[in-house]
Amino acid sequence: MAEEKDCLRGDVEKGEEPVVTITGGACSGKQAAEEPMKVEAEAGPDACSDDLSCGEADIDPSLLELVDEEKCRSIRKQYRQLIYNVQQNRDDIVNTTSESLTEALEEANVLFDAVSRTREAALDAQFLVLASDLGKEKAKQLNSDMSLFNQVAFCDFLLIFVGLNWMEDDGRDALSDCDDNIVRSFWETVQKEATSWMLQAETFHFIFGSFKSEPSARKPRLEHRKRVHRMEENGDMPTKLRKLDLSSNQEATEKEVERILGLLQTYFQKYPDTPVSYFEFVIDPNSFSRTVENIFYVSFIIRDGFARIRLDHDRLPILEPININHVGEGNDSSSHCRKQGVISLSLQDWKNIVATFEISEAMITNSY
Amino acid sequence: MSQKPKSRGHAGTQAELGSGGEEAPSTSRGPGGAASQGGRRAEAPPAPGPRSQKQLELKVAELVQFLLIKDQRKIPIRRTDILRHVVGDYKDVLPELLRRAAERLEYVFGYRLVELEPRSNTYILVNTLEPVEEDAEMRGDQGTPTTGLLMIVLGLIFMKGNSIKETEVWDFLRRLGVHPTKKHLIFGDPKKLITEDFVRQRYLEYRRIPHTDPVDYELQWGPRTNLETSKMKVLKFVAKVHNQDPRDWPAQYCEALAEEEARARPQTGGTAPTPAPSS
Numbered sequence: 001m002a003e004e005k006d007c008l009r010g011d012v013e014k015g016e017e018p019v020v021t022i023t024g025g026a027c028s029g030k031q032a033a034e035e036p037m038k039v040e041a042e043a044g045p046d047a048c049s050d051d052l053s054c055g056e057a058d059i060d061p062s063l064l065e066l067v068d069e070e071k072c073r074s075i076r077k078q079y080r081q082l083i084y085n086v087q088q089n090r091d092d093i094v095n096t097t098s099e100s101l102t103e104a105l106e107e108a109n110v111l112f113d114a115v116s117r118t119r120e121a122a123l124d125a126q127f128l129v130l131a132s133d134l135g136k137e138k139a140k141q142l143n144s145d146m147s148l149f150n151q152v153a154f155c156d157f158l159l160i161f162v163g164l165n166w167m168e169d170d171g172r173d174a175l176s177d178c179d180d181n182i183v184r185s186f187w188e189t190v191q192k193e194a195t196s197w198m199l200q201a202e203t204f205h206f207i208f209g210s211f212k213s214e215p216s217a218r219k220p221r222l223e224h225r226k227r228v229h230r231m232e233e234n235g236d237m238p239t240k241l242r243k244l245d246l247s248s249n250q251e252a253t254e255k256e257v258e259r260i261l262g263l264l265q266t267y268f269q270k271y272p273d274t275p276v277s278y279f280e281f282v283i284d285p286n287s288f289s290r291t292v293e294n295i296f297y298v299s300f301i302i303r304d305g306f307a308r309i310r311l312d313h314d315r316l317p318i319l320e321p322i323n324i325n326h327v328g329e330g331n332d333s334s335s336h337c338r339k340q341g342v343i344s345l346s347l348q349d350w351k352n353i354v355a356t357f358e359i360s361e362a363m364i365t366n367s368y
Numbered sequence: 369m370s371q372k373p374k375s376r377g378h379a380g381t382q383a384e385l386g387s388g389g390e391e392a393p394s395t396s397r398g399p400g401g402a403a404s405q406g407g408r409r410a411e412a413p414p415a416p417g418p419r420s421q422k423q424l425e426l427k428v429a430e431l432v433q434f435l436l437i438k439d440q441r442k443i444p445i446r447r448t449d450i451l452r453h454v455v456g457d458y459k460d461v462l463p464e465l466l467r468r469a470a471e472r473l474e475y476v477f478g479y480r481l482v483e484l485e486p487r488s489n490t491y492i493l494v495n496t497l498e499p500v501e502e503d504a505e506m507r508g509d510q511g512t513p514t515t516g517l518l519m520i521v522l523g524l525i526f527m528k529g530n531s532i533k534e535t536e537v538w539d540f541l542r543r544l545g546v547h548p549t550k551k552h553l554i555f556g557d558p559k560k561l562i563t564e565d566f567v568r569q570r571y572l573e574y575r576r577i578p579h580t581d582p583v584d585y586e587l588q589w590g591p592r593t594n595l596e597t598s599k600m601k602v603l604k605f606v607a608k609v610h611n612q613d614p615r616d617w618p619a620q621y622c623e624a625l626a627e628e629e630a631r632a633r634p635q636t637g638g639t640a641p642t643p644a645p646s647s
Contacts, residue, residue, distance in 0.1 A: 087581065133579055140529075149527040149617060151536070154609070155543045158520070161609045180553055183545060187554050190516030193608070197601045198515060201479045201493040204436035 075114055079123035082107055086130055094137045101134055162189045256293075257300045260364055264307060267363075268321040277357070278309060278317035284362035285354045288347055294364050295343060309341065317343075424461070424468075430454050431469040435481065435493065442569040444490035444592070484570060484591050492570075494595050512554055514561065517546070518571055521562060523606045525572075525587055526599055527620055533577065534585040537562070566590075598631070599624035 086093065086104050093100050108127050115121050164186065267276060282294040298319070301307050308320045345353075353359070434454045438445045455462055470481040479493040524540060525532050538548050546552055548559040555561050563585070566572040570592040577584050600614075603624045607614040615621050 129579055130581075149620070151524065151528075151540050152543070154524070154527075154606070155540060157610045158544065161611075183553055186544075187513050187516050190520065191513035192516075194516045194519035194605065196499045197519065197605045198597045199495040199498070200515065200596055201439060201477075201495045203440045203442075203511070205440070 071114065072117060072120055075111055075120045076123055078111055079108070079120065079127060082111070083123070083127050083130060086127070086134070090134065093134055094141065101131065101138070105131055158190065159186075161193075162186045253297070253300075257297045260294070260297045261301050261306055263364060264301065264319065265321070275312070275318040275320040276363075278319050279353050279357055280359060281319055281363050283350065283353055283357070283359050284364065285359045286362065288350050290362070290364075290366075291350055292345065294362075295345065419458070419461070424458075424465070427455065427458055427465055428468045428472060431465055432472050435469065435473065435491070436477075439493045442492075444484050444492050444570055447489040447491070450491075482595055484595070492592060492595065512556075514555065514565075517555065517558075517561070518566060519602070519605055520544075521566075521572070521587065522589065522593060522597070522602050523609075525589060526602050527606060527617070531586050531588045534563070534574075534587060537587060562587075599627045 082104060086101075089100060092098065093104075104127075108124060108131070112121075112124050115124060162185070164182065264276075264281070268274075278298075282291060282298055284290040284294065298307075302309055305322060308322050309317050310320065312318045431450070431454050434450065435445060438449070450466075451459060451462070455465060458465065466481070473479045473481055473493065474496065478495060478497045480496050481491055482494050484490045484492055520541075521537060524537060528536070541547070541558070546555065546558045552558050562572070563574050567574045567590065570590040572590045572593070573588040575586055575588070577586050599620070603614045603617070603620055607616070610616075614624070
């Protein structure tokens with residue numbers, strides 16, 4: 001190696017020397033494999049031939065530069081080609097037991113003979129780094145082969161494990177073309193098996209759910225946590241109840257109306273042709289709100305034509321049934337024009353009525 | 369509702385501290401639990417004085433909730449976050465709080481609060497209960513089934529000598545229909561899942577291999593993996609898939625055995641939660 005240094009010292013720029021040491025160093029790194037030894041041996045005599053050319057170059061450096069420009073360009077081109085090839089065939093070189101790495105090294109060595117300037121030498125160095133990386137990988141391969149683990153077999157075994165043995169013969173990409181369900185069941189089965197080998201803590205979720213998690217991880221989570229504390233008791237429940245109320249209200253109204261209609265008709269059957277005092281019917285002496293509700297429901301009954309309200313001789317409102325017989329009469333007079341009545345009742349009014357009419361109990365009983 | 373992250377409290381707090389009817393949640397910190405609504409940090413922080421058991425208990429409860437929720441994403445919980453969001457000026461009793469919280473987590477949930485790496489000041493929750501076959505059905509919907517994929521990758525890594533290249537992983541996964549660039553039915557973006565999500569959750573380590581062109585990366589086990597599972601377990605998983613005995617791979621089996629022995633030896637710090645003293 002010292003020889004190489006000396007012979008190139010002639011007209012060489014200082015930059016070359018470190019390059020030489022890199023080359024030397026890379027060579028020693030490959031001592032493990034047999035082939036590089038040959039390379040080193042070959043480098044010896046070649047270096048000597050350089051000796052002669054260097055001597056000549058000493059005479060006329062400027063002329064040398066001009067002449068070699070073409071040559072250098074072609075050397076660089078060849079180096080680049082070599083590097084490219086090796087990179088492309090990297091997998092091939094590393095995984096198979098071919099001699100391609102050795103051949104590439106020998107080719108580089110031949111090229112190096114003609115190298116006299118930094119640029120090409122740098123390319124040579126680049127190539128050697130690449131080659132030594134590949135060499136390292138090949139060595140690693142040697143190790144792992146001993147443990148007898150075959151990835152491809154692992155893959156096939158996974159499929160068998162899940163129960164998809166008929167997929168084996170499809171060659172590569174077995175799972176990519178098939179049914180979604182099969183893919184899902186494959187991963188679920190693997191998941192099930194995998195989780196039994198890990199001590200994963202289950203993720204914690206509130207039963208009634210939490211607010212939709214926003215994309216960023218931390219701050220919104222905090223707010224979500226606070227909100228959950230405060231509103232989890234209060235927030236969720238009221239909205240749910242409200243929803244229920246709305247939907248049930250619709251039916252509840254109709255049900256109530258029907259129920260009250262039933263009560264009314266029962267009364268009319270018991271006492272035929274006796275109209276009932278409106279106030280006596282609707283008023284609940286114990287609850288003002290129920291009274292208002294009753295008025296509400298009775299108004300539906302009247303609207304639907306199951307009962308009639310009119311003023312009697314005392315100018316007090318009474319409810320009268322509408323029989324099928326009456327329907328004819330009633331329709332003639334009242335169907336052409338809709339009549340509207342508005343009843344307003346204040347708390348005081350209600351109390352007065354209860355007192356005046358001496359209403360002791362509600363005619364419309366509660367359904368519950 | 370106060371938007372400052374300092375104001376924390378929960379429904380229990382309100383009733384307890386008798387500030388029901390207030391809109392802002394009262395914080396459990398503040399002198400003697402008295403009305404310091406909104407936990408305004410702009411004012412001078414109250415002098416930490418002797419704290420009642422009740423206050424400490426409250427803090428521990430909050431800490432437990434915080435840890436449980438933070439663990440949802442499986443990203444390690446940082447000590448600074450704990451200080452910032454929960455503990456506040458109870459900093460001086462942080463080790464005590466952590467100890468109690470860890471105790472609570474272990475007794476009530478069966479989860480261990482472990483420091484990811486010594487002196488890393490990040491924590492994770494690890495299950496203490498061995499998974500039972502029957503539970504697999506009962507386990508609710510825990511999101512996408514990524515553990516299967518993770519276990520396969522971990523198995524690959526271990527069987528190939530504790531480190532593999534990313535390209536090898538993809539060569540393997542391609543055969544199972546998982547491509548780095550194609551959208552997957554279950555996993556969405558598998559490349560992101562493996563090289564980012566799992567790494568963030570500290571299941572895997574993802575490093576660039578120097579001097580490669582085109583750039584290549586290598587994958588190794590992350591610290592969380594060592595806490596949640598072991599080489600022996602992964603080997604057994606692989607063996608089960610092959611329907612063989614783990615001893616059929618002597619090199620890996622020896623390695624796994626060595627690790628088991630190392631764990632069994634009572635080590636300094638071992639696996640107990642050792643919260644570092646608050647600085």
